[in-house]
Amino acid sequence: MGLPQPAPAETGTETEPVRALHLAPSRSLYIVGPVYDWIFFLLPPLLALGLGIAISGTAFSDASVRFFGREKTWAGLMVGSLIHAHLVAVFFRSHGNPTVFRRYPLRFVLVPVLAWAAIRGSAVVAVAATVLATFWDVWHSGAQTFGLARIYDRNRGNPPEAGRRLDFWLNQLLYAGPILAGATMLDHFSSFEPFKGVGLPWLASVPARMTATHRAWTLGVLTVGGAFLVVYAVASVRLARKGYRPSFHKVFLLVTTGACSLYSWGFDTWGEAFFIMNLLHAVQYLALVWATEGVRLRERLRRRGPALALFLGTVFAYGVGAELLDPDLEGLWACTLVVSLMHFWYDGFIWSVTRKHV
Numbered sequence: 391m392g393l394p395q396p397a398p399a400e401t402g403t404e405t406e407p408v409r410a411l412h413l414a415p416s417r418s419l420y421i422v423g424p425v426y427d428w429i430f431f432l433l434p435p436l437l438a439l440g441l442g443i444a445i446s447g448t449a450f451s452d453a454s455v456r457f458f459g460r461e462k463t464w465a466g467l468m469v470g471s472l473i474h475a476h477l478v479a480v481f482f483r484s485h486g487n488p489t490v491f492r493r494y495p496l497r498f499v500l501v502p503v504l505a506w507a508a509i510r511g512s513a514v515v516a517v518a519a520t521v522l523a524t525f526w527d528v529w530h531s532g533a534q535t536f537g538l539a540r541i542y543d544r545n546r547g548n549p550p551e552a553g554r555r556l557d558f559w560l561n562q563l564l565y566a567g568p569i570l571a572g573a574t575m576l577d578h579f580s581s582f583e584p585f586k587g588v589g590l591p592w593l594a595s596v597p598a599r600m601t602a603t604h605r606a607w608t609l610g611v612l613t614v615g616g617a618f619l620v621v622y623a624v625a626s627v628r629l630a631r632k633g634y635r636p637s638f639h640k641v642f643l644l645v646t647t648g649a650c651s652l653y654s655w656g657f658d659t660w661g662e663a664f665f666i667m668n669l670l671h672a673v674q675y676l677a678l679v680w681a682t683e684g685v686r687l688r689e690r691l692r693r694r695g696p697a698l699a700l701f702l703g704t705v706f707a708y709g710v711g712a713e714l715l716d717p718d719l720e721g722l723w724a725c726t727l728v729v730s731l732m733h734f735w736y737d738g739f740i741w742s743v744t745r746k747h748v
Contacts, residue, residue: 453601
C-alpha cells in the first residue's frame with residue numbers, strides 16, 4: 391500500500407519528502423522493489439556480519455599500508471571512506487532537494503558555518519562535539535532501522551501509529567543495549583578522555599567510572615531490555631487481535647539487525663564491530679538516498695548512468711579524502727565533524743516530515 395495522500399490543506403513543502411518515499415507500486419510490500427530491497431535494505435546486516443567474520447585476522451583487516459602519508463588497513467580505509475561518504479550524502483536530501491531547502495534555509499546555510507566557527511574557536515566545544523557525534527551516531531543508527539521497519543509495516547497495510555512508539559524504543563534497545571552492556575562499551579566512552587586536555591578532568595573520568603560500573607550497566611540493560619521485550623510481545627499480540635498484520639520484511643530486518651548488533655557490539659573486538667555495524671548502516675543509507683533523490687538527479691541529467699556516477703563519485707571522493715585527512719589540518723578536520731553533526735541533525739528532521747506515515 392502506498393503512502394496516504396496528504397490533505398489538500400498541507401503545503402507542498404510538507405508533502406514533497408513524503409512523496410519521495412512512495413517508490414514502489416501502490417500495493418507493493420517493498421520500499422523500492424524486491425531485488426533492490428533485499429540487496430540494500432534487508433540483507434546488509436547478514437552480509438556485513440559475514441564479511442566482518444570472513445576478513446577477521448586477515449591481512450586485509452590487520453596489515454597496515456601507507457596512503458598519502460597515513461597508515462591504514464584496507465578494511466579501515468574501506469569502511470572509513472564509506473562512513474564519510476554516507477555522512478555527506480545527506481546533502482542530497484537537504485541542499486539538493488529544492489523543496490526541503492526552501493523550507494529550512496537557515497538550518498542549511500547558517501548553522502553549519504556557526505558550528506564550524508564554534509568548533510574552531512573553542513577546544514572545549516571541539517571535544518564536546520566529538521563526544522556528541524559519537525553518541526548521536528548510536529541514536530541515529532537505531533532511528534534509521536526504525537524508519538525502514540515502519541515503512542515495511544505501512545506497506546503491509548497497518549495504521550501508521552500502530553505500535554510506532556514500541557518499535558522506536560525496540561530499535562534503540564537493539565542498537566544501544568549491546569553497546570552499554572557489551573565488550574565495546576569503553577571504546578565508545580573513550581571519546582570523553584580528551585576533556586582532560588581542556589581542563590575538564592571530571593568529564594575525562596567518565597570512561598573510568600563507566601568501566602567500574604560496567605557490570606551494573608550490563609545487568610541493568612539485561613533487566614530493562616528483557617522486561618521491554620515482554621511488553622513488546624504482549625503489545626504485539628494485542629495489536630494482532632485488533633487486525634494488525636505483521637510485516638515479514640519488518641520482522642526480518644529487526645531480527646537480523648538485532649542479532650548483528652548483539653554479536654558485534656556485545657562480543658566482538660572494537661575494530662570488527664565498528665566495521666560490521668557501520669558497513670550495514672552506510673550501505674542502507676546510501677541506497678535510501680539514491681532511491682529517494684536519484685529521481686531528481688536523473689531528471690536533471692536525463693540519464694541514469696551519469697546521475698549515478700555523479701552521486702557515487704561525489705560522496706566517495708569526499709569519503710576517501712576525509713578518511714585520509716591529516717588531523718593536524720584543524721580547519722578541514724572541523725569541516726568533517728560539522729558534516730557528521732549535520733548528517734545526524736538534517737536526516738532526523740527530514741525523516742520527521744514523514745512521521746505520520748512511517
